[in-house]
């Protein structure tokens with residue numbers, strides 16, 4: 001009853017078939033072979049991977065309610081016993097989520113009150129950085145105060161030096177739109193997906209065959225160009241999978257954030273992904289680092305505001321100087337598992 005996938009080994013499942021330094025690559029190779037919906041065994045437990053925008057959107061947005069369950073992690077279940085927001089389910093999760101969002105809003109998430117507190121903290125960071133007197137910083141020192149890779153990624157790319165007009169266009173938008181600062185970074189080093197799960201059987205989506213047929217026909221119309229109608233696997237993989245209640249699901253946000261249709265240079269830190277022809281901020285449906293649907297990150301507003309304020313404050317107070325030629329700096333993540341680890345750099349913060 002599960003979508004196709006590579007044959008698992010006993011006990012370890014498919015773990016050995018995944019290239020552990022770049023799981024993103026392994027997943028996209030598997031998607032090419034098995035289609036956008038495939039099964040992987042992590043140990044003895046099957047997990048259905050949804051790969052690419054179409055499949056992820058269909059689950060998280062079009063079928064948000066059905067896919068709002070959180071997948072099971074035996075160890076975490078033992079520790080948390082169903083408590084907390086991230087790993088709970090059902091009515092308990094709904095209530096905790098409502099309460100958390102309300103509390104974050106009351107704390108001022110996305111509003112002036114919290115902005116002032118972040119500004120205060122950022123000033124402490126600026127003071128700490130001034131004490132380095134422009135000498136190269138040990139990234140681990142910075143890591144404790146700020147995601148230094150964010151800054152280095154912005155500054156190190158050769159087009160981002162202070163004499164560059166494009167850089168000035170960007171700084172102009174810093175003031176207007178926080179997205180422009182954080183989006184290229186998040187697109188490149190996006191967060192890991194937390195498992196979702198399917199609370200009901202897939203068959204329950206279709207009350208009867210007539211509904212199912214109508215649904216498929218609509219889908220065919222929508223996807224005429226991308227679907228190979230002669231290939232029965234396209235249908236089976238994509239629309240007619242009959243997953244058991246409680247099937248673990250990975251919605252691969254990375255596969256969406258690295259989609260070349262939306263981001264022509266997915267492996268590069270490229271702010272042009274978020275700029276239109278006239279240099280204005282351009283939104284993309286493919287930009288879903290905070291996920292989407294009912295389980296969308298509860299701290300999105302806070303995270304975006306924090307990134308924006310920390311970055312702009314640093315750029316207002318310092319000229320950043322890399323130690324080597326920016327062209328020689330490779331921003332490729334050093335590890336891409338279910339999340340990505342950016343490389344470390346040394347850089348000088350020269351007070352303005």
Ligand code: HEM
Nearest residue numbers: 085086097191194289290291292295296297298299302303
């Ligand atoms: C750049 C920073 C951040 C990124 C990229 C990020 C991304 C994510 C992602 C991908 C998920 C999983 C959504 C899913 O299950 O589909 C998530 C969940 C969550 N995030 Fe964030 N997050 C960030 C910062 C934060 C912050 C600052 C907070 C707290 C204030 C937070 C609180 C949460 C919570 C509570 C959940 C679980 C929501 C639920 O299960 O209902 N996140 N986040």
